[in-house]
Every structure is written in structure tokens, then in C-alpha cells.
Amino acid sequence: xxxxxxxxxxxxxxxxxxxxxxxxxxxxxxxxxxxxxxxxxxxxxxxxxxxxxxxxxxxxxxxxxxxxxxxxxxxxxxxxxxxxxxxxxxxxxxxxxxxxxxxxxxxxxxxxxxxxxxxxxxxxxxxxxxxxxxxxxxxxxxxxxxxxxxxxxxxxxxxxxxxxxxxxxxxxxxxxxxxxxxxxxxxxxxxxxxxxxxxxxxxxxxxxxxxxxxxxxxxxxxxxxxxxxxxxxxxxxxxxxxxxxxxxxxxxxxxxxxxxxxxxxxxxxxxxxxxxxxxxxxxxxxxxxxxxxx
Amino acid sequence: xxxxxxxxxxxxxxxxxxxxxxxxxxxxxxxxxxxxxxxxxxxxxxxxxxxxxxxxxxxxxxxxxxxxxxxxxxxxxxxxxxxxxxxxxxxxxxxxxxxxxxxxxxxxxxxxxxxxxxxxxxxxxxxxxxxxxxxxxxxxxxxxxxxxxxxxx
Numbered sequence: 001x002x003x004x005x006x007x008x009x010x011x012x013x014x015x016x017x018x019x020x021x022x023x024x025x026x027x028x029x030x031x032x033x034x035x036x037x038x039x040x041x042x043x044x045x046x047x048x049x050x051x052x053x054x055x056x057x058x059x060x061x062x063x064x065x066x067x068x069x070x071x072x073x074x075x076x077x078x079x080x081x082x083x084x085x086x087x088x089x090x091x092x093x094x095x096x097x098x099x100x101x102x103x104x105x106x107x108x109x110x111x112x113x114x115x116x117x118x119x120x121x122x123x124x125x126x127x128x129x130x131x132x133x134x135x136x137x138x139x140x141x142x143x144x145x146x147x148x149x150x151x152x153x154x155x156x157x158x159x160x161x162x163x164x165x166x167x168x169x170x171x172x173x174x175x176x177x178x179x180x181x182x183x184x185x186x187x188x189x190x191x192x193x194x195x196x197x198x199x200x201x202x203x204x205x206x207x208x209x210x211x212x213x214x215x216x217x218x219x220x221x222x223x224x225x226x227x228x229x230x231x232x233x234x235x236x237x238x239x240x241x242x243x244x245x246x247x248x249x250x251x252x253x254x255x256x257x258x259x260x261x262x263x264x265x266x267x268x269x270x271x272x273x274x275x276x277x278x279x280x281x282x283x284x285x286x287x288x289x290x291x292x293x294x
Numbered sequence: 295x296x297x298x299x300x301x302x303x304x305x306x307x308x309x310x311x312x313x314x315x316x317x318x319x320x321x322x323x324x325x326x327x328x329x330x331x332x333x334x335x336x337x338x339x340x341x342x343x344x345x346x347x348x349x350x351x352x353x354x355x356x357x358x359x360x361x362x363x364x365x366x367x368x369x370x371x372x373x374x375x376x377x378x379x380x381x382x383x384x385x386x387x388x389x390x391x392x393x394x395x396x397x398x399x400x401x402x403x404x405x406x407x408x409x410x411x412x413x414x415x416x417x418x419x420x421x422x423x424x425x426x427x428x429x430x431x432x433x434x435x436x437x438x439x440x441x442x443x444x445x446x447x
Contacts, residue, residue: 001313001315001316001317001320002315002316002317002358003315004295004314004315006295006314007295007297007314007360032356032357032358032361033338033353033356036317036356036358037337037338037356040336040337040356041337051361053361078350101338101426102341102425102426102427103351103404103422103423103425103426104338104341104344104351104352104353104404104426105338105353105426107350107351107352108352108353108356108357190422190425191422191425191426192339192425192426
């Protein structure tokens with residue numbers, strides 16, 4: 001039996017934000033695969049819950065006329081994996097979603113919950129970071145849009161002000177069109193495990209062999225998911241070669257703030273950043289239409 | 295805090311009052327008597343508590359009972375029809391995919407959802423679909439063989 005002190009259910013976003021404004025201590029619950037486990041382990045005590053799972057407007061994925069992709073935060077990981085819009089336009093996000101948990105978890109866990117938990121290991125976060133996704137947040141005071149880069153404040157801490165809920169995850173066409181991407185999750189077990197390191201790389205190629213743009217999102221390489229700006233700036237305009245790719249991998253390590261945990265030492269994580277950034281980039285190049293670099 | 299819910303379990307409709315803090319696992323086992331639903335880890339890692347909710351495998355230990363309102367639940371008790379085992383169950387027996395049996399109900403339910411999907415699965419995909427279950431007795435190979443057999447029939 002979970003220690004649940006109160007339970008509210010909202011049918012619309014306005015209802016949810018009104019309930020949150022009136023009861024600031026409510027814990028928002030969607031799929032529940034993190035919140036209920038935290039309750040079980042006592043990380044959350046005596047929670048009063050606000051269930052948003054029935055809010056229709058927060059479900060599903062749509063592509064707007066201008067190419068903007070809007071992902072509803074209540075979309076489950078299974079839905080992300082199978083969604084035609086995602087598969088056709090940002091397959092790298094489907095790859096990341098498929099690496100999360102196991103089938104039973106993916107059937108209920110939501111992408112919005114994955115982001116709002118603020119875990120550095122969130123499988124969707126590093127990819128959405130590489131895609132420069134933006135998040136629409138709403139409270140009964142109105143709404144605002146924040147870049148996902150600015151949303152992560154620290155371990156388990158996100159920029160959700162009291163009374164706010166995540167209503168949309170937005171990826172604009174200039175951030176995915178022409179890009180190829182690859183996600184590598186490094187973990188002890190291929191399923192049901194938390195990433196030791198997660199690497200999402202997307203890249204765009206011009207004139208056949210020049211990096212037009214490279215974006216690297218890392219999970220578990222610091223207290224929050226992060227981008228490797230130095231490596232990205234270096235990559236821009238460079239001719240694609242083994243040497244360039246190796247240099248990008250080395251530079252990626254500079255952006256990290258890895259630490260030692262029971263899963264892996266700092267040194268091991270840094271080694272993984274260098275090696276896996278290289279491997280993910282090699283795969284992303286091919287998916288972006290470039291030649292294979294051995 | 296109590297809430298009244300109506301749900302269908304193995305084709306039988308049930309209406310009952312549940313506590314807001316009760317998991318679907320607890321309601322199925324303790325209130326409705328479906329003890330084929332096993333409680334393992336309690337945190338969605340072992341898969342022993344798997345049931346089908348509207349045809350999809352879900353860990354019932356991290357699913358609140360109130361969320362089952364209006365849903366169609368299938369537990370292992372609902373798999374054999376008129377005393378006859380399903381082809382998944384038969385395949386598990388024929389391939390020796392069972393030892394202690396604690397994980398078996400969950401495996402059978404996930405495999406049933408796979409069979410009912412009508413999809414083709416590679417061996418890798420079968421492994422992936424079963425990855426949310428732990429079995430420390432048979433060592434997985436016989437389970438994979440059983441699922442392959444049920445899918446091929």
C-alpha cells in the first residue's frame with residue numbers, strides 16, 4: 001500500500017493548474033513509474049498526488065504544417081517508439097526511447113515524466129538536448145517556453161515553478177531536418193538498467209564531407225544532461241575524417257563533470273564519453289548521408 | 295481515502311471500493327483472489343506481477359488500482375479457456391520453460407500479448423520483449439524457445 005494522503009485528478013490543463021495553485025504541495029503523477037517507486041523507497045513521503053493522466057490535450061504527437069513537432073508529455077515511451085512522425089523525422093529519439101526500462105515500463109512511463117524528474121540519466125533528455133527541444137510550461141498565471149538546456153538546474157532539480165506543468169515538448173524543423181542522429185546507451189544490462197552513460201549525437205553534413213553542424217548531448221556525464229559546446233564549435237566546418245572525429249571525442253570530455261559512483265568511476269565515465277561520442281558520431285554521419293569512416 | 299472503481303478481470307466485471315494507495319497488484323491478489331499475479335520486487339523490475347491492461351503488459355505493482363477504472367485486465371487465471379491451456383502455456387511445458395514457476399505467469403502474459411499482436415519477431419526482438427522479466431531458474435533459453443514455438447504455431 002502506497003502512503004498516499006490525497007488524490008486529485010484533473011481532466012484539463014486549466015483544471016490541473018487551478019488545483020496546483022490551490023494546493024502547492026501536490027506531487028504531479030502521470031505514468032507513475034518513478035513517483036510510485038520513490039514513494040515505495042521513502043524518497044517521497046506522504047504524498048498528495050495530482051494525476052494528470054487523463055488530460056487528453058497532453059497526449060500524442062503531432063506535426064504542424066510548418067514542420068514543428070509537438071510531443072505531448074503524456075506520450076508513453078512505447079508510443080514514442082512506434083510513432084510514425086518520430087520514426088520518419090527524428091528516429092534517434094525512438095532509439096533513445098526504446099532503450100528505456102523494459103516493455104512493461106515503456107507501456108506506461110511518459111516522456112514528460114522522464115524529463116520533469118530531472119534525472120541526468122533520463123534516456124530521452126540527452127537526445128532532446130541535442131535537438132534543442134523547447135518546453136512549454138503552463139500555470140494559472142500563463143505560459144512560458146524554455147529551452148531544455150535551461151530547464152535542468154541540478155540533480156533532480158528542474159525549472160518548474162510552483163504551479164507549473166509541462167504541456168508541450170517542441171522540436172522545430174531547423175533542428176531536425178537534414179540531420180542524422182545516433183544514440184548509445186551504455187549500461188550493464190541491455191534492458192531495465194539505468195545508463196552508466198548516454199550519448200546522443202546529431203549531425204548535418206554539407207558538400208559531402210564537411211560538418212555543417214554537430215550536436216552532442218550527454219547523460220550521466222555531469223549532474224544534469226549536458227551539451228558539449230567546445231567539441232561542437234570545433235566540429236563546425238571541419239572536413240570529416242578519422243582525426244576530426246577523434247578530436248571531437250577528446251574535446252567532448254572537456255564539457256563533462258563526471259563523478260565516481262557505484263556504477264562507474266569518473267575516469268571510466270570520461271573514457272566512455274570520448275569513445276562513445278566517437279562511435280555515435282560515426283553512426284550519425286552515415287545516417288546524415290555521409291560516407292562511412294572506419 | 296476510498297474510491298469506487300469498476301473494471302473487468304478475465305472477462306468478469308467487478309465493482310469495488312479501493313484505497314487510493316492500493317496498487318493494482320494488491321487489489322487483484324488480496325481483494326479479488328487472483329493469486330496467480332505474483333509479487334516480486336514491488337518496484338517494476340522483476341516482471342512477476344505483469345498483467346495485461348487493455349492487451350498491454352504492465353507491471354501491476356507500480357500501477358494504482360484506481361487507474362484500472364473501466365479497463366480490461368487479464369491475469370494468468372484468464373489465459374486457459376474451458377480448462378484447456380493456451381498455446382503459450384503448452385509451449386512453456388513442452389520446452390521445459392518452467393522451474394519454480396514464480397516468474398511464469400508474467401512471462402506467459404507478455405508472450406500472449408506478443409502472439410495476439412500477430413507480429414513476426416526475430417530472436418533479438420523476442421529477447422527484448424521479454425527483457426522486463428527476471429527468471430533465476432531456467433536461465434532464459436527454454437523460455438525463449440517456448441515463446442518462439444508459440445509464435446510459430
